[in-house]
Amino acid sequence: MGIISYLFQDRAANRGNFKGQLVMFLFRLVQYINRYTVLKIVCFPYLMWYRFFVEWRLGIELPRKLTIGKGLALYHGQALVVNLRVVMGDNCVLRNGVTIGHKKLADGTMSGSPKIGNNVDIGANASIIGDITIGDNVTIGAGAVVVKDVPSNCVVVGNPARILGAAVGSGSLQ
Numbered sequence: 249m250g251i252i253s254y255l256f257q258d259r260a261a262n263r264g265n266f267k268g269q270l271v272m273f274l275f276r277l278v279q280y281i282n283r284y285t286v287l288k289i290v291c292f293p294y295l296m297w298y299r300f301f302v303e304w305r306l307g308i309e310l311p312r313k314l315t316i317g318k319g320l321a322l323y324h325g326q327a328l329v330v331n332l333r334v335v336m337g338d339n340c341v342l343r344n345g346v347t348i349g350h351k352k353l354a355d356g357t358m359s360g361s362p363k364i365g366n367n368v369d370i371g372a373n374a375s376i377i378g379d380i381t382i383g384d385n386v387t388i389g390a391g392a393v394v395v396k397d398v399p400s401n402c403v404v405v406g407n408p409a410r411i412l413g414a415a416v417g418s419g420s421l422q
């Protein structure tokens with residue numbers, strides 16, 4: 249992928265949403281810079297500015313080492329925190345108040361972070377925590393707290409999250 253396509257890979261997903269387009273452009277630029285040591289040195293002021301403006305000022309923590317596939321839609325973009333070890337697939341949606349990250353384990357170490365598939369739509373204020381896997385084509389309801397693996401092709405809601413529409417019992421997550 250050429251640099252222009254790389255920097256604008258999320259534009260279509262954020263059509264009509266200038267803030268989403270701008271933040272994703274700035275994010276892809278730090279990701280691109282992060283690939284090359286020379287660019288990291290030359291563009292150090294930009295890396296600092298990204299941290300100050302996007303992370304501190306706008307409250308959107310998308311660290312430059314994060315792995316996110318193409319076509320990420322960012323709706324509203326407030327109080328959004330994603331751990332740098334999270335891996336997300338293509339065509340996902342992140343909304344305001346979403347947190348995706350790790351947890352402290354009983355031995356005092358930190359867990360891994362979620363691995364999220366393609367076409368995952370995450371509702372406002374959802375928290376997805378721990379070394380878990382979310383499948384493809386999943387919708388995570390607003391306010392859900394997801395701490396276990398989620399299979400592909402389902403909707404999960406609630407705290408703790410359960411599969412919507414499944415009969416009581418069979419809808420619990422493993």
Ligand SMILES: CC(=O)SCCNC(=O)CCNC(=O)[C@H](O)C(C)(C)COP(=O)(O)OP(=O)(O)OC[C@H]1O[C@@H](n2cnc3c(N)ncnc32)[C@H](O)[C@@H]1OP(=O)(O)O
Binds near residue numbers: 324371412
């Ligand atoms: C400013 C803004 O607009 S920001 C955007 C905010 N919007 C979002 O974040 C969208 C997230 N979407 C949701 O949470 C949706 O409710 C979905 C996708 C999870 C489900 O939508 P639908 O399929 O239409 O579900 P529906 O409204 O029919 O509800 C089905 C059942 O799930 C429950 N339910 C739906 N959403 C949730 C939720 N987020 N948490 C807990 N339970 C829920 C309903 O109470 C209902 O339960 P019942 O069958 O016992 O009565």
Ligand SMILES: N[C@@H](CO)C(=O)O
Binds near residue numbers: 323343
């Ligand atoms: N409010 C819409 C997008 O503007 C959503 O979050 O889905």
